[in-house]
Amino acid sequence: MAQQVNGVIAPGKNEPVRVETIIVPDPGPGEAVVQIQACGVCHTDLHYKQGGINDDFPFLLGHEAAGVVESVGAGVTDVAPGDFVVLNWRAVCGTCRACERGRPWYCFATHNARQKMTLTDGTELSAALGIGAFAEKTLVAAGQCTKVDPSVAPAVAGLLGCGVMAGIGAAINTGQVGRGDSVAVIGCGGVGDAAIVGSRLAGAARIIAVDIDDRKLETARTMGATHTVNSRTTDPVEAIRELTGGFGADVVIEAVGRPETYQQAFYARDLAGTVVLVGVPTPEMTLELPLLDVFGRGGALKSSWYGDCLPSRDFPMLIDLHQQGRIDLAAFVTETIGLGDVEKAFARMHEGDVLRSVVVF
Template sequence: MPHEVQGVVSRAKGEPVSLEAVVVPDPGPGEAVVSVKACGVCHTDLHYREGGINDEFPFLLGHEAAGYVEQVGEGVTDLEPGDFVILNWRAVCGTCRACKRGKPWYCFSTFNASQAMTLADGTKLSPALGIGAFLEKTLVHAGQCTKVSPEAEPAVAGLLGCGVMAGIGAAINTGAVTRGDTVAVIGCGGVGDAAIAGARLAGARTIVAVDMDDRKLDWAKDFGATHTVNSRGKSEDEVVEAIQDLTESFGADVVIDAVGRPETWRTAFYGRDLAGTVVLVGVPTPDMRLDGVPLVDFFSRGGSLKSSWYGDCLPSRDFPMLVDLYLQGRLPLDKFVTERIGPAGVEGAFASMHRGEVLRSVVEFG
């Protein structure tokens, strides 16, 4: 029988979210119902509320989640009730051109549940990133469930579902940071600090954290930054010079822009060494334009300019590995959890996020 649970819903652009009754149907073919235990409050959820993704209101928010499989639908063979899973929004199809080329982390046709979750009056909800997990139970495609060790705490494991994976993957998968590299990370929120943690895990010898907030720079040190640069009041050229000063005057081998603004990208471009790599993982808004970079500089500086989608991750490969590293004490995922709240606290968590007071607020369910 369908379940009726309380969920966090965004009804209109810019309006505060509300807790409302949500109807979750039994799983159909290829689907699963997951009992959500924890879900991080991500900037993407705020983008949905602000109309920055699309206008398909009302939205059922939440997507950085972990929990236990409760029911599976017809044809699901690799999940069973009781499995501990992290939800992901890259359920690879196996048949698109990226998958056929052996690059499933670029899958262009990922799966979502076919059935809709609804409000009590039957209004269809648009689940954030095809998940919608600010509620006690959610309906997803079975491919969106990645099994990991049940020894991991849900509030910690769930963060791999989006922002933390994006940052770690930007360093390890997209940037290909390796032993002895020098790395600079611009923007030290959750994604930037995850990139710092990833660079440290990969063996970078120098990791420069750049931000305008001393509190965030202190957080960056906890994740492995060896040096910090407060960019407040500094020009782009001054920040570039500061990065160069900390990397033997050359610039960093890999610079990761976790902000996604023209000025931070230009800083990343000029803050790298010759033939170095720029990784853009911060998400720009559609109106932003890149100006002031002569075309000859793209040629003469060489190297790679990359965008990182979801940290170029393959959930089935990366989630279990990163959870195991966390359980071994080699990856401090627990440090991303700033506060634990109930679903009624999501709107307040958005305000804390906007003020830069948290890395992650995590909604917990009983």
């Protein structure tokens, strides 16, 4: 039967979030109920609160989560009650034209739970990225559950559900950073730092971190940046060129999502280099570039959705690398908080002194 749990909702545009009682239905065919153990506070959740995604309020926030499968619906075979899972918002269908061409990370028909979670008065909730994990339990499509090693801390594992995977994947999967490459990362929040980690893992020889905050730049060095540039005081394009023999970086990863920083990324890459946009823009933003420059510089301009990841492949691999000590996912956890502290965590994002606040249940 349906369960009542506590969850954090965004009731309206720019209104403070609040803890409410949420009704979680029993899982239907192809669905699973997951008991959440930890969920990171991601900037995308703030976008939902601010109305930057859409206006389907109220939202049940939270999506960067790990937990234990409590129950599954009919036809579910890939996960079972008791499995420790990381939730993902790209549950591939297996039958669309991208999946049939062997490119499931581009799946054009990803799916979520068909049933809606509600408030006690019956108001339907829009689950953030189809997950809604700032709650003691949530209902998702079973394909959104990826089994990983249960010995890893939930607060660490859950980060793969969004920001860390997006950044690492932007470097490895989308940017295809290779051994000896030069990489510049513009924007050193959680996603940007993860791109630095991914670039180091791929064997980049020079990793240039760019930000306007010296505290973030210092953190970027601990993540593997070899050079840092404060773009508040220094022209980042000129600085990146100077650090790469006058040519520009082989791969430039834009982790801010603004037209100004995208233009910097475009002109800071080497001829025939690659720009990867992984920062999330807002709907009103537009970009203007001279078409002749787009043509004349060659190379590739790519967007990276979720780091072009395949959760079933990438989540277990990255957990294994963490367990082996080859990457330090725990370094992204700045603080652990309670369910009632999400609004304060949003405020800390603006202060710039946090990579991830993680709600622990």
